[in-house]
Amino acid sequence: xxxxxxxxxxxxxxxxxxxxxxxxxxxxxxxxxxxxxxxxxxxxxxxxxxxxxxxxxxxxxxxxxxxxxxxxxxxxxxxxxxxxxxxxxxxxxxxxxxxxxxxxxxxxxxxxxxxxxxxxxxxxxxxxxxxxxxxxxxxxxxxxxxxxxxxxxxxxxxxxxxxxxxxxxxxxxxxxxxxxxxxxxxxxxxxxxxxxxxxxxxxxxxxxxxxxxxxxxxxxxxxxxxxxxxxxxxxxxxxxxxxxxxxxxxxxxxxxxxxxxxxxxxxxxxxxxxxxxxxxxxxxxxxxxxxxxxxxxxxxxxxxxxxxxxxxxxxxxxxxxxxxxxxxxxxxxxxxxxxxxxxxxxxxxxxxxxxxxxxxxxxxxxxxxxxxxxxxxxxxxxxxxxxxxxx
Amino acid sequence: xxxxxxxxxxxxxxxxxxxxxxxxxxxxxxxxxxxxxxxxxxxxxxxxxxxxxxxxxxxxxxxxxxxxxxxxxxxxxxxxxxxxxxxxxxxxxxxxxxxxxxxxxxxxxxxxxxxxxxxxxxxxxxxxxxxxxxxxxxxxxxxxxxxxxxxxxxxxxxxxxxxxxxxxxxxxxxxxxxxxxxxxxxxxxxxxxxxxxxxxxxxxxxxxxxxxxxxxxxxxxxxxxxxxxxxxxxxxxxxxxxxxxxxxxx
Ligand SMILES: Cc1cc2nc3c(=O)[nH]c(=O)nc-3n(C[C@H](O)[C@H](O)[C@H](O)COP(=O)(O)OP(=O)(O)OC[C@H]3O[C@@H](n4cnc5c(N)ncnc54)[C@H](O)[C@@H]3O)c2cc1C
Numbered sequence: 001x002x003x004x005x006x007x008x009x010x011x012x013x014x015x016x017x018x019x020x021x022x023x024x025x026x027x028x029x030x031x032x033x034x035x036x037x038x039x040x041x042x043x044x045x046x047x048x049x050x051x052x053x054x055x056x057x058x059x060x061x062x063x064x065x066x067x068x069x070x071x072x073x074x075x076x077x078x079x080x081x082x083x084x085x086x087x088x089x090x091x092x093x094x095x096x097x098x099x100x101x102x103x104x105x106x107x108x109x110x111x112x113x114x115x116x117x118x119x120x121x122x123x124x125x126x127x128x129x130x131x132x133x134x135x136x137x138x139x140x141x142x143x144x145x146x147x148x149x150x151x152x153x154x155x156x157x158x159x160x161x162x163x164x165x166x167x168x169x170x171x172x173x174x175x176x177x178x179x180x181x182x183x184x185x186x187x188x189x190x191x192x193x194x195x196x197x198x199x200x201x202x203x204x205x206x207x208x209x210x211x212x213x214x215x216x217x218x219x220x221x222x223x224x225x226x227x228x229x230x231x232x233x234x235x236x237x238x239x240x241x242x243x244x245x246x247x248x249x250x251x252x253x254x255x256x257x258x259x260x261x262x263x264x265x266x267x268x269x270x271x272x273x274x275x276x277x278x279x280x281x282x283x284x285x286x287x288x289x290x291x292x293x294x295x296x297x298x299x300x301x302x303x304x305x306x307x308x309x310x311x312x313x314x315x316x317x318x319x320x321x322x323x324x325x326x327x328x329x330x331x332x333x334x335x336x337x338x339x340x341x342x343x344x345x346x347x348x349x350x351x352x353x354x355x356x357x358x359x360x361x362x363x364x365x366x367x368x369x370x371x372x373x374x375x376x377x378x379x380x381x382x383x384x385x386x387x388x389x390x391x
Numbered sequence: 392x393x394x395x396x397x398x399x400x401x402x403x404x405x406x407x408x409x410x411x412x413x414x415x416x417x418x419x420x421x422x423x424x425x426x427x428x429x430x431x432x433x434x435x436x437x438x439x440x441x442x443x444x445x446x447x448x449x450x451x452x453x454x455x456x457x458x459x460x461x462x463x464x465x466x467x468x469x470x471x472x473x474x475x476x477x478x479x480x481x482x483x484x485x486x487x488x489x490x491x492x493x494x495x496x497x498x499x500x501x502x503x504x505x506x507x508x509x510x511x512x513x514x515x516x517x518x519x520x521x522x523x524x525x526x527x528x529x530x531x532x533x534x535x536x537x538x539x540x541x542x543x544x545x546x547x548x549x550x551x552x553x554x555x556x557x558x559x560x561x562x563x564x565x566x567x568x569x570x571x572x573x574x575x576x577x578x579x580x581x582x583x584x585x586x587x588x589x590x591x592x593x594x595x596x597x598x599x600x601x602x603x604x605x606x607x608x609x610x611x612x613x614x615x616x617x618x619x620x621x622x623x624x625x626x627x628x629x630x631x632x633x634x635x636x637x638x639x640x641x
Binding site: 023024056073 | 405421423464465468576577578579580581583584586587
């Protein structure tokens, strides 16, 4: 079956980028899609052999330069990965996605040469994984002033507190911890980021149980009890940690938008095909009802528009000209549009949408994360409105 | 070892085939094409042999239309060193003619090993590897599902009726590859970028006039709805009667 998303992407990206998208799509069709139901029904996280195959394919090293053993890709490639893997499963897609956009990215953007040399080759090979430790039980949207603290002791730093919602924690070798280091400094200049090994004494990880979205993705809570790290564990500048986090999130939000569009692309194909197969009244397909057509047409419009916008933002991100507002806007719009439409798609298909094997319910559930993750849409509008209130 | 892999661009296996207006070919509008699945095993095996020996080269060759460039690029991205497109706009369904076109090209250089898929999934002839071996004067093992190489000698295993046959063979040889031989790799981004810089050649296919012509193509008849004759052991006599008298298979 020809996917609608392919027609649009083929037009929007260069030939070799489309070839990469196709390779990941083939991988996803052959190695992910046939196993998803089984993984879901057994409540498994992405199994080790699937992780191994993804690293063999170089996905964990996608945007890392070839000099460090990576694939030398850019942000467009990353979002193409999100689209290709997310078509079947956002949970699977976010695993390399977060490892790259939230894990390796801050190191690439803000790391010293020594830090890059120490970590990037193993990150590229999938032997190490960094997680992004911004959110805390008491600090979600209000993340600039963490409750996790780091205090200088001799030449070292001692970290205490708890991070949560850490995607990929189960497989992480290191966590980038955003910690309060200068409580009386100006807002935005009070925190510092540290690269902390997960096996350091005093680091405790626990999977957050009971999560009914992104079910195959690991989401961990990580506790720090007097964890001591040397000064060269600082990522970026001292007391400039929030900037490291915020810069990273710009790219991450584009990836979240790609996941939302991947789900929309799946729902569009599923619905348009089911609507031609399912017959009701006079033995004719439900696709002849205009109210059903409306949902399909709206999904198609939203998909083409979203992809065009997202690919444009990726180029700006690469050029260093993407503003925070632009990254926030594309994430807000793709996530809410896709989740609203996928809900309508379920209604258009009817009762069959309740079943896991039909696929829509998975995307419907997972789309919730795209609305709240990497900045809740409500909170992001605070950011988007700022330039609008200037004269 | 110098290896050639013969590949073919075929309609994707999930295509709903429609017969074209001429009644002799398939409608290609809206059909997606892909690398013949059996050829993927051949390509993968070639790459593994090269990796094992840490020497030699892998050349992929196809007889096909301009669009087959995509499948050749894919093979280069997975690790082949060189690609050759022998151009034709005809649908190549005649193994005799195709083997001549391939042999004409292959004879220009010295190769030790030719790997093919066991059959192309469009025409399903299952003839090309043996024909090619005969034309080139190479040894030939077909439908191989396990292959190893030691001291210049291949040991090939193939499934035959109710048994497994083990064959030793020296080069030069043609080996056709079956499912189960290996697990083909996917192209990665680095490979895709590198593929653009690899040698790529195009020339008209030296196809002789086809030895056969397709008179007509028809789709298999639609399956009739099933009929339940009863349940349990009581239904068996009726079932036997129906199989004997109506379907005439007993
Ligand atoms: C599955 C999953 C994976 C995640 N992975 C990571 C990760 O890897 N690393 C990480 O650091 N974080 C991660 N997060 C955390 C995510 O970034 C936070 O959930 C998000 O920032 C919102 O924080 P919160 O959930 O604590 O909501 P809160 O901050 O408690 O906000 C709750 C709600 O209040 C409203 N609200 C809050 N602030 C405003 C405002 N300014 N204006 C208007 N309304 C507002 C919104 O409706 C918001 O949804 C993940 C979250 C999920 C669900």
